[in-house]
Amino acid sequence: MADWLHQHTHLHPPTSALSSSDKSPPAVAGGTWIVGGHEAKAHSRPYMASLEISGENTCGGTLINRKWVLTAAHCMENTPVSVVRVVLGGHNLHDPDRFMQMFRIQESIRHPEYNPLTFQNDIQLLKLNDSVTITPYVKPLKIPNANSDVVPGTPCSVAGWGYISDFGAEPKALMETEVDVITRETCNASWNGNIVESMLCTATPGKPVKGFCSGDSGGPLVCRNRVEGVVSFSGFRCGDPVSPDVYTRVESFLSWMQTSAN
Numbered sequence: 176m177a178d179w180l181h182q183h184t185h186l187h188p189p190t191s192a193l194s195s196s197d198k199s200p201p202a203v204a205g206g207t208w209i210v211g212g213h214e215a216k217a218h219s220r221p222y223m224a225s226l227e228i229s230g231e232n233t234c235g236g237t238l239i240n241r242k243w244v245l246t247a248a249h250c251m252e253n254t255p256v257s258v259v260r261v262v263l264g265g266h267n268l269h270d271p272d273r274f275m276q277m278f279r280i281q282e283s284i285r286h287p288e289y290n291p292l293t294f295q296n297d298i299q300l301l302k303l304n305d306s307v308t309i310t311p312y313v314k315p316l317k318i319p320n321a322n323s324d325v326v327p328g329t330p331c332s333v334a335g336w337g338y339i340s341d342f343g344a345e346p347k348a349l350m351e352t353e354v355d356v357i358t359r360e361t362c363n364a365s366w367n368g369n370i371v372e373s374m375l376c377t378a379t380p381g382k383p384v385k386g387f388c389s390g391d392s393g394g395p396l397v398c399r400n401r402v403e404g405v406v407s408f409s410g411f412r413c414g415d416p417v418s419p420d421v422y423t424r425v426e427s428f429l430s431w432m433q434t435s436a437n
Contacts, residue, residue: 212334212352217266218274220334222316222402223349225262226250226301226393232268232336235394236261237402238315241306243436246393247405247423248289248299256280261303264312267348268336274312278303284435286428295371297407297423299393300435317401319426325375327358331398333377333406333420335391354379354420356398362419365410373427375404378419396422 224236224244234250244261251259256279264274282302289296307313325331334351354377362376363369370376375396396404402425410418425432 212350215334215349215351218312221312221314223334225265225268225336227260227262228258234392235335237395238263239318240315242303244301245402245405246299246301247407248285248297249291250393251283251299252291256283263307269347276307276313278305286431293369294407298405298428300432316395319401319403321429323426325356325398325403327356329356329398331356331377331396333394333396335394337391357419365418373424375422375424376419
C-alpha cells in the first residue's frame, strides 16, 4: 500500500491509501485549495459553507436545504462535532460581515461504507443546530437529478477558501476556478483503476494548472447549477493534470441522502 494519497486538511494527519504509479504521491482534498483560479464575486455562491475549527477554515461544504450541509467524510474523520463551526454567507472569512450565519452541528452522518484508504463513499451529512434564514447570501444549491451523470467535457466549477498554491498561501476571500469533467477511463489511467462509478474526475489538460488544494475538501463541484461532486482527493501537486482531481459523485448517493436527512 503506497503512501500516494496525503490529506492536506488541518483536520487530519497524512493518510496512506490505494496504490499508485511511480509518480509523486497524491493528496487528499481533505483540506485542499483552489489553484489557477480567481476571487469569486462576493456572495455569488450562497450555498458555500466553511467548516471552521478555532476560527480557521478546515474544509468546505454545500448547503442543500435549510438544515443540512453536504461535505466529505474525511473532513470529519476523528473530529468531534463540538469543535466545528459551520459558517454560511461568508466571502472574506477574516472580515466577518452581517450576511454571515453561523451554526453548530446537531448531528453528523457519515456514509456507513466510507473507506479512508480508497476514499470510496467519501461523503457526509451535517445537520445544523438551527434552520438557516434564506437570504440572497445564504440559500441551498440543488442536488442532481436521479439517474443522471455528468458528460465528459462538461464545464464545471469548484470553489473554496483553501490554499492557493503548493506553498501554503491562504486566500483572504472565496476563490473559484473552472474545470472540465473527464472520462473515468482517462482518470483511471492515472489512478491505476481505483476510480469507481461513484466518483467524478476533472482536469484541464493543455491549460494553466487549475484545481483544488488544501482546505477545499468537502466543497462542491458545480455543474449545471447543481452540486454534482464533493471534493475528495487529488495529486500531490494541486491541479496537476497528470493526476486528475477526484470527487465523490453525489448522484450515486441520492437514496442514502434522502433516507439519512429525512
